Amino acid sequence: MIDNKVQQLIDKGEMLPLMEEFYTIQGEGSHTGKAAYFIRIGGCDVGCHWCDVKESWNAKLHPPTKTDLIVENAGKYANTVVITGGEPLMWSLDYITRKLQNSSIKTHIETSGAYPLSGKWDWICLSPKKTKLPLKGIYSEAHELKIIISNKHDFIFAEEQASKVSDTCELYLQPEWSKRDKMTEQIVEYVMNNPKWKISLQTHKYLNIP
Numbered sequence: 001m002i003d004n005k006v007q008q009l010i011d012k013g014e015m016l017p018l019m020e021e022f023y024t025i026q027g028e029g030s031h032t033g034k035a036a037y038f039i040r041i042g043g044c045d046v047g048c049h050w051c052d053v054k055e056s057w058n059a060k061l062h063p064p065t066k067t068d069l070i071v072e073n074a075g076k077y078a079n080t081v082v083i084t085g086g087e088p089l090m091w092s093l094d095y096i097t098r099k100l101q102n103s104s105i106k107t108h109i110e111t112s113g114a115y116p117l118s119g120k121w122d123w124i125c126l127s128p129k130k131t132k133l134p135l136k137g138i139y140s141e142a143h144e145l146k147i148i149i150s151n152k153h154d155f156i157f158a159e160e161q162a163s164k165v166s167d168t169c170e171l172y173l174q175p176e177w178s179k180r181d182k183m184t185e186q187i188v189e190y191v192m193n194n195p196k197w198k199i200s201l202q203t204h205k206y207l208n209i210p
């Protein structure tokens with residue numbers, strides 16, 4: 001059981017259920033190849049059957065951690081932080097992003113958009129899921145739309161989602177990892193026929209880094 005005082009700090013975003021933090025290379029999307037410090041916050045109820053971090057789902061397994069300590073640590077490593085999860089927007093991210101930006105650290109988020117947008121972001125990667133669609137407000141804010149392709153219908157879903165984002169939002173199709181052989185081939189063909197899209201690969205998995 002989390003006591004009242006800790007719960008109040010979590011509500012204010014001054015503590016967050018931290019699963020892991022690591023310095024690595026952004027493997028996906030627009031910022032692929034850029035060194036960044038990743039902060040993975042526990043908790044997600046979106047339920048993607050192919051999720052590659054199911055261990056993140058149960059927030060209770062991840063200890064409430066002081067946000068100031070997380071920020072202090074991040075600053076030792078990188079000038080870009082990627083906040084991911086789990087679904088990071090289940091938590092209030094105003095406090096952590098203010099602290100990071102005050103330390104001149106760029107704030108990036110990986111999100112399904114299924115919870116209200118909090119925080120101030122230099123980069124929002126929106127990766128919508130059919131099981132729990134993004135809330136309306138985030139589409140106009142996303143800098144990057146990244147759709148995971150695990151079957152043919154996902155291309156139709158990708159176009160539906162692309163019709164909701166801004167004109168300047170970058171569009172990516174990323175193969176679901178366990179289907180990568182089959183789907184990468186189809187994505188390559190799709191992108192050549194529909195060049196507003198780009199392909200995103202999970203390059204960190206090919207590189208064997210976190």
Ligand SMILES: C[S@@+](CC[C@H](N)C(=O)[O-])C[C@H]1O[C@@H](n2cnc3c(N)ncnc32)[C@H](O)[C@@H]1O
Nearest residue numbers: 050051052085086087110111112127175176177
């Ligand atoms: C683990 S999620 C955490 C952030 C947030 N819950 C989300 O889904 O955007 C981080 C990124 O990995 C992608 N992802 C998760 N499992 C994947 C898989 N098996 N293959 C390809 N991409 C995957 C997600 O779509 C998301 O873009």
Ligand SMILES: Nc1nc2[nH]cc(C(=O)O)c2c(=O)[nH]1
Nearest residue numbers: 025026027028084110204210
């Ligand atoms: N290297 C690396 N890049 C990533 N980009 C998004 C990731 C995520 O899990 O959110 C991720 C990740 O887990 N590792």
Ligand code: SF4
Nearest residue numbers: 044046047048051086
């Ligand atoms: S929304 Fe993200 S963390 Fe949650 S199940 Fe889907 S891929 Fe995993």
Ligand SMILES: [Mg+2]
Nearest residue numbers: 052053084210
């Ligand atoms: Mg990952």
